[in-house]
Amino acid sequence: MRTVQKHKIIVVEDSYSERCLLLSLLESMGFSVQGFSNANEAIKQLQREPVDMVITDWMMPELSGIDLCKIIKSMPRSPYAILLTGNNQNAHLIEGIESGADDFIAKPYHSGVLKVRILAGLRLIEMQRELESQNQVLNKMLLKEQDYLNNLKHDLSLAAQLQRALLPKNSKLNQGWRVTTEFKPAQDLAGDLFQCFNIDQQHIGFYLLDVSGHGTAASMLSFTLAQHLSSSQQVWQSLDLALITNNLNREFDDPEQCGRFATLLIGIANTISGEIEIINAGHPSPIIVSPQGAKFVDDSYVESQLPIGINKQHCYQSQHFTLKTDEQLLLYSDGIYECRHSKFGSYGLAKLLKNISDARELPAEKLLHYLSYSTELWQEKQAQDDISLMLISTTTNSSHCDPKM
Secondary structure, three states: OHHHHOOEEEEEOOOHHHHHHHHHHHHHOOOEEEEEOOHHHHHHHHHHOOOOEEEEEOOOOOOOHHHHHHHHHOOOOOOEEEEEEOOOOHHHHHHHHHOOOOEEEEOOOOHHHHHHHHHHHHHHHHHHHHHHHHHHHHHHHHHHHHHHHHHHHHHHHHHHHHHHHOOOOOEEOHHHOEEEEEEEOOOOOOOEEEEEEEOOOOEEEEEEEEEOOOOHHHHHHHHHHHHHOOOOOHHHHHOOHHHHHHHHHHHOOOOOOOOOOEEEEEEEEEOOOOEEEEEEEOOOOOEEEEOOEEEEOOOOOOOEEOOEOOOOOOOOOOEEEEOOOOOEEEEEOHHHOOOEEOOOEEOOHHHHHHHHHHOOOOOHHHHHHHHHHHHHHHOOOOOOOOEEEEEEEOHHHHOOOOOOO
């Protein structure tokens, strides 16, 4: 009964005897009640203080019960309205409900029936209040969730900026060699990272790292691995590529134990002789771009070995080949050729090789942009995986780079 006693009810009845009868009945049920002889006085009270229910007679001087129902239903928090009338015809019932009344009781009414209708109305009020309370809680949760998502989006944006800052800028290297890059992450953060830098006056180091998957988890792991491959690491000064790769493989950690691994193409180039030492740890074969066309680096020179993180005891061995003065070396992630078209299927390595050959005379930056854009069109502008491209040009090719670079 404690919840029932809190309900406030207004009775609007111009007949003194009937008003007193109703007030007495409602007080006996434990409600807080007020009675008014006309609708205008009731409206003034409703404007001062909200109530839960209004029980009003239909026929009254000045404003009728129908008029009162229309007014109270326009209020911000309208009370439940029960309309009393001596006419029980269907037309009157329809008119009363359309005016905004929630219930309709014909006179003379049975006190027991009135009690039941009042209690039913109050149950609806309680349900509405409960829904309003739940909606308020949900709205607060949604606002909190929105704040969290906004903060997360901001953090991801900062992390993406940091990731891009770790990538090489299109710049000159030793002996006039040059590196040109193109990077298209599938999400804010990518599992790809690559770099190319001077080791000493004669050698440059480079790598392209692709952690399985993409998004935040893959990018965090690629960040960690990139720290071990940073140009500031003294191990690069040893020019021992196998040592660098074996150390990285032993340091690889998969804290989530979800089977993550990384493919890696890593190398050291002698910018005077053009000799390149390279290790391919499960990565797509690099491509040599020459005036005659494009071709994969011969398998007899570069054998693909286990990806990083598969077997910590694996010993990586390097291979050697020579990059001629009129050739360029292209490193790329599998996102460039594994994308699919809804109708024509996989992009594929053969199409990649053909597109490179067709566009081989373009300056380095425009060549990479062409490859990236053709892939974007193939996957119907719906990014499916990270795309990384790094083109290393020798002295002769550097002289033909886009002057805007």
